[in-house]
Amino acid sequence: MSLDVYQRLLALSQARAVPAASRAHRHLSPRPWLLAGYHLAGEPSAPVAIRYGSFRDSPKLLTVAEPRDRAQRFAALGGLARDLATYLSRYTVTEPVVRATGSGRELDVDLCCVDAPQLIVPNEATAHWVGLLGQYLRSLDDPVLAAAGAHLGWIASRRNLPGSSVLLTATDLLTAHWRTGQLPTEDGHLGRLLAWIEPPAGTDAWQAARDAEAMPPAGPASDPAWDAVVLRPALERAKEQGDVRRLKLAAAEVLAGPWRDTWAAIDLVRMLPPGEHVAKRWESDRWSWTRHRERVLAGTVSFSARLSDVPAYRFLHELETRTAALERQMALDDPLVMARYLATGEAVAGVVIKRDPEHTVVNAGGRSVLRPLLWVRTSAAFDRPAGTDLWWGKVGMVVRAATDDTVELMVTSGAVTRPKLGLLPDTDTEVVLAPFGPLQYFPDNLPDELPWPTRSSRPKPAPEPELDDDLDTDVVLGTTATTAATTAPPPADGAAGRVPEPRAVPDSTVTPASPAASGSTTAPSGAVPSGDSRGGW
Amino acid sequence: MTSAGARHEAAIEEVWNRVRGTDRAVVVDSPPGAGKSTLVRELAKRLVAVGEHVPIVVQTNDQADDLVIALAGAGLSTGRLHGQEWTPPAGWPRQKVRTGTKLGELGGCDVIVGTAAKWAYVKADERTWPLGVIDEAYQMSAAALVRVGHLFDRLLLVGDPGQLAPFTVADEHSVRSLATWPLDTAAGTLLRNHPDTPVIPLPVSWRLAPHTAPVISDAFYTRAFTAGAAPSDRRLELASLAHPALAHAAEHGWALLELPAAHVPRTDPALVATIADLAHQLVTADVSTVDPSGPRPLSRADVAVGVVHRDQKAHVEAALQRRGVTGVTVDTANRLQGRQYEVVLAWHPLSGRRDASAFHLEAGRLCVLASRHRQACVVISRAGVDEQLHAYPAAEPVWLGTDPPQVDGWEANRAFLERLAPHRIPAR
C-alpha cells in the first residue's frame, strides 16, 4: 500500500509512469487473438463494428449495416464465429503431462493441450462485453453461433480467476506493471495509461493523457457525438442505398486507435522477462482449455446463469486460493512486487548476525527436536507480533522476539534435520524474509450437496413467467459441478477458523488433477468452470 | 431477583425449551457480555444431564481452549478435537480433558469442542449428532457452515450480531455476482433459508455499565438490550487529579477525548502519546473499581487499548514501554472480540483520516472497540469525524435482490458519535 502511494507520487512528480514490476506477470501468447469493437448504445447484443484477429497489420473488420436487424447481425457474427473457430483449431495438439491426483500424493499421466488460445481486448468493459456476446450467441439456434458462444463463455469465465491469462485486457496488462500519478479510476482508460507510460516526445503525461481522451473511445461504448454525427448517416446510407463503404471507413477509423493501443500494451509487457511462475499458471489455463475442448467434443458444455449452491462455495474457495497463490508467486518472482511487502513491514530485509543451529525444543510428544535460531539485524523495526511466520525460500521460521533493530527467529521447517542444516543462511548473509513459503495447497472439503442449514426450507418460488421476448432464451442447465475425488487430507485447525491449514506440496512440475471432464459448469458472468484447477498451480 | 435477572432467566428457559422442542434450528442473539459463555456451559450441562452428547463448533483455537477449560471446570467430560499443530495453552487441565486429532480418540466424552475448520474434516458417515451447538455464529461464514452442517440434525446457534463481518481475500465483485452470498454470517444464512427459525435475544448485558449499554444498543443493534447492573452497582474511583477524560468517563461511562482536527498519518503520534498517557495514569494512579463484590484496585490486566491497525498497536505498545507500563492489553478490534476489561481506551477508526473508507466505517469494528468495557470507555479521536462522515459519498454499489444491511456502518458511526457528543472533552 505505502509502496503504491510512493510510486504514484514519484510518477506524479515526474509526470511519467514508474515501473511497478520488473517481470511480466501475465502469460503472453506468441499469437493472441485481439478484439476491439463498438455495440449500439445500450445494446450489447447488437454489435456495430468489431476489429479482430491475430495479425496486427491485417485485422478483420466486421460491420453490421442494420445492427437491430437480427438476420444481418447473425450473418456478420457468423463470420466472426468461423474465424474464431479457425483460430481455436490451432490449439488441439496434446502432450502427456504428469500431475498429482487425489490429495496430491499420487501421480498420474494425462493428456494436456500443448498451448491454449488467448484473447486480448482493450479494457475491462470489452472483456465484460465478450462474456455478454458469448451468452447471447449461446441463446441462438444457429449451431455455428452457439458454438462460438460456448467458446466465448469459456474464455470469459477465466477472466474472473486471478492468475489466468486466457482473456487479458490491455489496461490490466499495463496497470499490473506500471504505476501512474493519476486517479486509479483514470487508469481504466487505455489511451491515458499509454500516455503515462510513453508520452510522445515533447509532452508530459498530463498533456498526453488529455490528448488521448480526445481520441475515439476504446469501446465497446461509442462516443455519443460520433453516433449522432458519423454513425447515424453512415448506417442510413447503408440501409437505404446498400452502400456500406462509409460505414466501413468510419468503423475502421475509430477502431484503429484501440487496435493499435492494445498491440502497444502487449509490446510493452513483452519487453519484460516473464516471471518464473507464469508458465505454471498458464499450464492451469491449458488444462482448463483441454477440459473445455473435451466437453465441446462430447457435447456436454453447459452454462449456469449464476453460480449458486455448492458450486458458488467452491468458486469462493478457488478464488481465495488463487488470490493468495498469485500474490505469493508474483512476490517471489519479482523484487518490485516483494518490495510492497517490505514497505508494509510484512516482509523483512536484513543481515544474519548470529545463528544457533543446535537449538532444540521439546515437542508435544515429549521428544526433543532440532529448531535452529537465527538473529537478523534489520534496517527498520519489525512490528509484527511474536508467532508471525516468515520464510527464506523453503526455510520456514517463526518470530520469537523483535527489538528496534533485531529479529529473533526459530526455524520450524525446511532446515530442521541435521542433513539440512546446510540450507540455513550463514552469518553476514543478506536475507529477505517473506511472508510466504512454499506453495500452499488448500484441499477442498465441500460436501456434494448443501447441508440443510444452508438450503432453503421453503419451496423455490415459481420462475418468472416466460415473457414474449424471443431473444430471451438463455440456456440454464443444471449445475452438476464436478467434485474431485479427494481423499481427506490431514485435518487442521485454521487459526482464523475458516480455512484449513495449508499443506506444502513441492512447487515443481505436478499440478493437482482435474476431475472428470464432463458436466463442469461455467457461467457467463462472475463464474468459472469449477474443478478445472483446484487450488494449486 | 432483579427484573433484569428475571428477564435473563426467562430468556434462558425459553432457549432451553426451544432446544428441547421441535424447531430444527434456534438462534440466540447475544449482545456484548450478555452471558453467552455461561449459556453455552449451562446448556451443555443440562443436555448431558438428559443423556445427550454435545458437539460444539467454535471459530478459533483460543475460543476452543477457553471453552474447554470452562466446561471441564464445570465437571463435564470434555474432549478437545484439534489440529496437528495445536499445542495446549498454559494452565491446560490435562487430567480432566481428552484431546485428539481424530474423533475416535475422544470416545466417551460427553462434550466435544473443536473449531469449524477442524469439524469440516469430520465425515458425516463417521457420526452425526441429533443436536449441534455453534458458538460465535456471527463470526462464522456461510462457507464454513456449509462444511459442517451435514453433521447435525438440529442446530443451536449462539452469537453476537455486532461483530466484524466474515472477510475474504477474494475480489468482492466476483463473489457478489454469485446467486448465493457465501460470505454471509452462519446465523444470517440460516435465518435466510429458514425464516421460521426462532431468534431469542438475550435481553441483558451484564458487562456494559448502565450508562453505556443504551448507546451500544441504539447504535449497533436491531434488538434492544439493557444493562444488568444498576447505576449504584458500579463505580470507578479516581484520584482528584485524574485527566478530565478519565474523570468524565468514571462518572458517565463514556468520554470522547478529542484532539484538534487534522489530517494525520495512520499512526498519529499525538494520539499515541495521549493514549499512552491515559493508560499510564490509569495503572499508576490510585484507581479503584467498585462493583457489588466490593472495591478493588484497578490492575493492569483490567485495562485495554483497542486500535484499528497493527502498526497502531506497535506504536502504542512502544509508547507504553517508554512509560514503563507493562501488562496492559493492546490489540486490534478483531482480536478483542469476545474479551472484556474494566476500562477500555479506544482509538476511533476514523480519527485523523481525510476520507472514510468502508473498512473504517464497518459497524462491527467500532462496536467491538466500544463494547469491551465493564466500567468505562474513553474513545480517543481527532476532531472532525463528523465532517468525514458528511463527506463520505453515498456511492456504495447496490446489488439487486439483496437486502440493505441491517446495521449500516455509516449510520451506526453517526448515531454513535451523536450519542457521545455530550461526553466530548477537548484535549488540553
Next chain:
Amino acid sequence: MDPRRIAGLLDAPGCRRRQALDAAQVDLGLLAEAIGSPPGGQSPYARERDGTFTHLATARLPELVGTHLGIEATEAVETAELPVGAGLWVWRGPRLRLGGLPVTPERVVLAGDDTSLYPVEIRSYACLDGHADPAKVAGTARELAVVVAALRQAAPVPERISSRCLLVLPRNFGLAPVGTLLDVAPQVRRLAWSLDRLDAGGLPARLRTPLAGEALVTALTEVDARFGDGCPSCPMYTHCRVEAERTGTVARAGGAAANLCGPVGIAAHALALAHGERAPSGEAEQAIADELARAAAAYGWAVGGGSTA
C-alpha cells in the same frame, strides 16, 4: 433541477465547490462551455432505446405492480397531484421541492395501496439473470431517494410515501420488462443529512446571481475543491484536475495517497520527506516521513535488482 442533479449531492458531499455548484443551481451547459469541457450527451440510439423500453414497460406496469406489490390496477392513470387511495398513476412534470431546492422530475409513476404509495422507476439498463450493474443500480437508488424525499415533503402524511420502490428493467438482451423491489431507505437517510448540511453551508455572494463564462469559473474557483477518486463524474472535473496538476497536489493521485500523506498536501514535499531532503515539521510529518522512507528504501532495493532469497 432533475432528481439526477440533486442526487449528485451524494456523489461528493465533501467538496465545497461541488456543493456550491448545486446549491447555486448553476446551468451545466453554461458551465461546460465556460470550462471548455467536451460535450456530453446521450447517443441517439440510447435515447431511442430508452423511449421504446419506457413505452413497452409502461404498458406492462399494471401486471408488474400486481406481481410485486400486490396492487390491482388495469392501467396507469394520469394525475396532476399526489394521488390518494389504491391504484397506479403517472404524474407528469410535478413541481416538487426538497429543502430549498426545486425538484422537477419529468414524470413520477406511483403505485398505491390503502396504506402506502410506492414509486415505480423504469430504466433501460439490462437485468441479466437477476443481476444488474451495481453502480447503475446505486445511481438509480440515489435518484429514487430524491423523489421519495421530495414526495414526502409534499405529502400531508409523509410516511405514506414508501421507500420501497419498484425498479423495472429490460430482461437479458431483449426488451421484456422485469420488476425488482429496491429499498432506498439508506439513501433517503443519507440525502436528508446532506441537505441539512447544504442549507447550513451558505453560498458565496457572487454565485447568488446567474453567471456565465469566465465570471462563472472565477466565482466557482474561489470555493475550495476537494480532489478525489469520485471526481471524474463531476461537471467541474476537467477544470479541477488541471488545477490539481498545476499545484502538484497529492490528491491528484487518488484518495489512498491523500490519506497516507495527511497534512502533507504537495507531492514534491511528500517525496522530499521520503528521501530525507526535507526536515519533518513535527511528529505527524515525521510519521509520514518514516512510512514513505520505508517505501522508498524498498523501492530502491528492488530497482537495484534486490534478490529475494
